[in-house]
Amino acid sequence: MELAxxxxxxxxxxxxIAAMAMRQLxxxxxxxxxxxxxxxxxxxxxxxxxxxxxxxxxxxxxxxILVVFATLLTRGGNPEVGVAIFSSSWFKGIxxxxxxxGSLLFCVxxxxxxxxxxxxxxxxxxxxIGDKLMTSHVLALEVIGLLLxxxxxxxxxxxxxxxxxxxxxxx
Amino acid sequence: xxxxxxxxIFSVLLFSVGLAGVLCRRNAIIVLVxxxxxxxxxxxxxxxxxxxxxxxxxxxxxxxxxxSIGIAAAEAAVGLAILVxxxxxxxxxxxxxxxxxxx
Numbered sequence: 046m047e048l049a050x051x052x053x054x055x056x057x058x059x060x061x062i063a064a065m066a067m068r069q070l071x072x073x074x075x076x077x078x079x080x081x082x083x084x085x086x087x088x089x090x091x092x093x094x095x096x097x098x099x100x101x102x103x104x105x106x107x108x109x110i111l112v113v114f115a116t117l118l119t120r121g122g123n124p125e126v127g128v129a130i131f132s133s134s135w136f137k138g139i140x141x142x143x144x145x146x147g148s149l150l151f152c153v154x155x156x157x158x159x160x161x162x163x164x165x166x167x168x169x170x171x172x173x174i175g176d177k178l179m180t181s182h183v184l185a186l187e188v189i190g191l192l193l194x195x196x197x198x199x200x201x202x203x204x205x206x207x208x209x210x211x212x213x214x215x216x
Numbered sequence: 217x218x219x220x221x222x223x224x225i226f227s228v229l230l231f232s233v234g235l236a237g238v239l240c241r242r243n244a245i246i247v248l249v250x251x252x253x254x255x256x257x258x259x260x261x262x263x264x265x266x267x268x269x270x271x272x273x274x275x276x277x278x279x280x281x282x283x284s285i286g287i288a289a290a291e292a293a294v295g296l297a298i299l300v301x302x303x304x305x306x307x308x309x310x311x312x313x314x315x316x317x318x319x
Contacts, residue, residue, distance in 0.1 A: 050218045054226050061230055061253055065237030070245060077249050080230075084256050087223070091267040096259075096281050103285050108252065108292045115245055115296040119303040131240045132312055138239025146232035153224045163217050167272030174282075177275045185279075189286045196290035200297035206304070 049090060057083030068130055070116045078109040092166055095174055223264035231257035244302070244309040248295050255288045 057080050064076035081104040088097035132138070153159070178186050234253030241247055259281045266277020303309050306316075 047218055050222060054222075058226070058229055058233070061233045064249060064253070065233055065241065065246070070243065073246055073249065077252070080253065081256065084260060087226075087260055088263055090218075091223075091263050093263045093267070093278055093281070096263060096278055096285075099282060099285055100259075103289050104252075104256070108289060111292055111296055112245060112249060115299055118300050119245065119309050130242060132242050135240040139236055141239055142232045142236035145235055146228055149228040149231070150225060153221060153228060159220055159224070161220055161268045161270075163219075163268060164270065164272060167267070169272070169275065169278055173273075174275060174278060177279055182279050185283055189283055193286060193290055196294050200293040203294065204297040204300050 049086075053083050053086045053090070057087070071113070074109060074112050074116060077112065078105050081105050081109065093169060095169065095171055220264060220268045223260060227257040227260045227264070230254075230260070242310045242312060244299050244311050244314070245296070247311055248292065248299070251295075252288060252292065255284065255291075259284050 060076040060079035060083065064073045064080060067073045067076065081100065085097045085100040085105065088094075088100060231254050234250040234257065237250030237253065238247050241250070262277045262281040262284065266272055266275075266281075269277070299309055302314065306313065
């Protein structure tokens, strides 16, 4: 279990850093898909099988493809040689990220209440998740359905090319 | 089995990598990718806390992570649509050029 954690962690973290630092945008997105698949592996290690497969379906499947499409549609896949890929104030960004990491790590390492014993392997099959979704969490389920519909319509409307308005003027 | 700390430390590292990408990169698509990494780090925390909780049969962490995945998917779709429109208007998607609204 320890070995699986270390291997998955190294793979995921390395590909995340590569996704943030590589020059070619398509390479970045490929590294992102490795990161997301590695996180799916973490969910499997934590006995959350359904979330792991949802992660693979939604993130590795849909979101990555969406980002690839956006990359190709915006011609950003091939930045010219000599054009900076980092903003001019990148050192400030790195400093803020290191500061955030340091303070969060301090909190994690000094809090004693999170040292919990591991309980027996919990049962988390699809039937139980479905029961919970349809009984105690049904309102959240409906709201997220509404949100996804609104986001879909919104994305289509935002990305639609704007039509010239002269047809209305003629009438 | 790995203690809960390890998962939290890993998720802090993943979050900071995403944060550094959001703050440093010029391309708006990679900025969005960084946001996705940060959301995923938070999701890992939900699942880890659920697995190590005293009452995992309540399923709270799993359901929260599922809803979070759904919201992140919606966010990615709308964000990328905005970026495509922005590219159509400006011919570039560098975030430091996005100053039309004088923010």
